[in-house]
Amino acid sequence: MTSQTTSQFAKPRIDARALLGLYDPADTTDWGPIRAAQLHAGSQLALFLLAANVIGAALITLILAPQVPLWQLASWGALVAAVAVAVTFRRLSRRHREALSAPLGDVRDTLLDGIALSAVWSIPPLAFGHLADPDAALGLWIVLTLLMTSSAVAMAALPLATIAFVTITGGAVVAQLMLTGSATLAAAAALFTLLLAMTTFSRGKALVVVRSQEIAIAERDETVSLLLRETEEDKNADWLWEIDAQRRVARANPRFAVAVGVDPKTINGMPFLQVLAGPTWESGNFAPALRLLAEKLKGREAFRDLLLPVYVGGEERSWEMSATPRFDEGGTFIGFRGVGSDVTEARRSAEKINRMARYDTLTGLPNRLLIHETLALAMGEAEKWGSRCAFMMIDLDRFKAVNDTLGHPVGDRLLGRVSERLKQLVTANEMIGRLGGDEFAVVVRDATDTAAVERLAQSIIDTLSRPYEVDQHTLYIGASVGLATGPRDGRTAEALVRSADLALYRSKDAGGGVFHAYEPQLHMAAEERRVLEIALRSAVENNEMHLTYQPVVDAESCTLTGFEALLRWTHPEYGNISPAKFVPLAEEARLIAPIGEWVLRTACEEAARWDLPARIAVNVSAEQLHNPAFAGFVAQALAHSGLPPQRLELEVTESVFMHEGTMAIQVLEKILDMGVRLSLDDFGTGYSSLGYLSRTRFSSIKIDRSFVQGASKGVKEAIAIIRAVVALAESLGMATTAEGVETEEEHQMVQRLGCTKVQGYYFGRPLPVEEARRLVTRHDGESAAA
Incomplete structure (x- = not known):
């Protein structure tokens, strides 16, 4: 946990070329928002940069006015103002102030701003420096130094433009000092320019690191918010919880306290298991899932989606809990941090869907899917314990005539009456279901008593053959039954169903109203029919x-x-x-x-x-x-x-x-x-x-x-x-x-x-x-x- 946390918040490595806007690296970092932050930071100090340029141009004009013709200085000052205003308007453009992501070209284009400003500020030292007396030359150097420093501050978020401005302008000052024979001052100016460029790059990098961490934190918060679904309108939202090494609640979301029915002011410090156990804490009659949770906490094991039954206000709710152990920098265990959610409604919906998938909507009996699942389990138990199970297929006699003469609604109601009679015949050892149409089935889990199974088959025939009163009609139908015993008549559920079907086929051939047990020759007859x-x-x-x-x-x-x-x-x-x-x-x-x-x-x-x-x-x-x-x-x-x-x-x-x-x-x-x-x-x-x-x-x-x-x-x-x-x-x-x-x-x-x-x-x-x-x-x- 500690290593993951440390790596998450460690200082990220910044590619210098990406920082300058020279290329877009193909790593996991999304530079679009970072470039937008760089441009936004530059727009915030655009007016300061404009003011620095205007004031600097005024000071240079005052210093050089005695030695340089006024019209030249005025022309130069107008050029400085025009370039500075153009750069300022570019920085204050709406897309730079409101964009959430910026392309690589927008940052690269700021290089033109730096070159344009440095070009106009290189004119005084190169064009007018040789005309100035020593005092004026010193003043010129001081003003340009202050301008370079203020530009580095105002344009630090855009290091490519700032370094270009500082380097070109500093180079012009160094050249002017060399021409005037001041080698020592020229060296000092070169060193200052180099240090200022390095400082600009370092400051720009620091700003990018800060911004990238802010973006990462914002993304993490958004992800957590999405995962937890913490909205005021969602009463079933997830909630965070934290316990200490003694398994006491250290910090819990107020929603967690409300969900568990405990005062949010008093929940911190309570034993975590006691909070979850609720009224069962005193009796010690805990749910198996709660005991499993206790073992996970005791063993300091991470767990995920652990389903717990929780009693809140006398109602049983279903919660899902996930958590990971926490350790401090020295590796000492300090507790757990996790998330929980109330999944009661989701589980009820899933159970409803599961019931719809496994129960017949017309009769309420198990359908074909659940019948086969139950038969497979019975076959497995019979195989395990060396016992026997049985499967019966039931087909209603003369039911088709009811459907054809009286209609399907009457036929459906008749099927409902049939299912009611069948339900009365079964015990815990049998399961009766509907395969579809007028076909039903019985799974006998323990069929070691063959006579009892045959009595059940005959009882089904006798019970279903009694008359029915449906919609003022007295209806007479019957039933034919095919019986197969596993694993003798089939080693798998599919094979046993096939054997019972063959036995049913023989019962129907005999005229119906009887049951037959599977015999090997029935398979031969079926094979003969297939060949024929x-x-x-x-x-x-x-x-x-x-x-x-x-x-x-x-x-x-x-x-x-x-x-x-x-x-x-x-x-x-x-x-x-x-x-x-x-x-x-x-x-x-x-x-x-x-x-x-x-x-x-x-x-x-x-x-x-x-x-x-x-x-x-x-x-x-x-x-x-x-x-x-x-x-x-x-x-x-x-x-x-x-x-x-x-x-x-x-x-x-x-x-x-x-x-x-x-x-x-x-x-x-x-x-x-x-x-x-x-x-x-x-x-x-x-x-x-x-x-x-x-x-x-x-x-x-x-x-x-x-x-x-x-x-x-x-x-x-x-x-x-x-x-x-x-x-x-x-x-x-x-x-x-x-x-x-x-x-x-x-x-x-x-x-x-x-x-x-x-x-x-x-x-x-x-x-x-x-x-x-x-x-x-x-x-x-x-x-x-x-």
């Missing part, structure tokens, strides 16, 4: 996709009315892959649109070759219909194949209408305007809202095979549903197609129930394109023969 997705991306280009055609016949006459085009995939390595496996994968990977376009184009081209005017039915996904350009693609496929629009039938499911405000209905209307027919597939298996039938112009309704099989077994509900659908279709002028008819009994049953068309293995399995063509040809021949 990669292969699926190039299946169309590699001609691995093909269509089969399942006949659709008239229920009464059993005549062929058309085919349904069904997509099949034969991989060269994996063989035939079930549509139940690759179609959902194509939808997840957003590949269903290009594959669907290939299916539609291929089906239209094939149907256009048939002589029999049979219809071709093509399944269309919701993603395709939500694309405004799909109607144009249908028109292009019809035009390119030459297939009449009335022979094309597009089959859609209820999922197309689940999103309000989408382009699906507008796209369907454009397609219907072309003459294309529209069929509602799988009616009765989804939400079966009758409102769907009023959304657009369906030509037929397809009854799912599950109802056909149920009715064939005598299930009354299935029979009633088929009758209701048939009656509804007839009232709306629609046909009905029964799917999955496999026996003659089922055919007779759906015929009696009123279905107009049937489809199933009884009439034909999905046929390769060649067999479908032969079937079309045979039916065409039979129709011609009839």
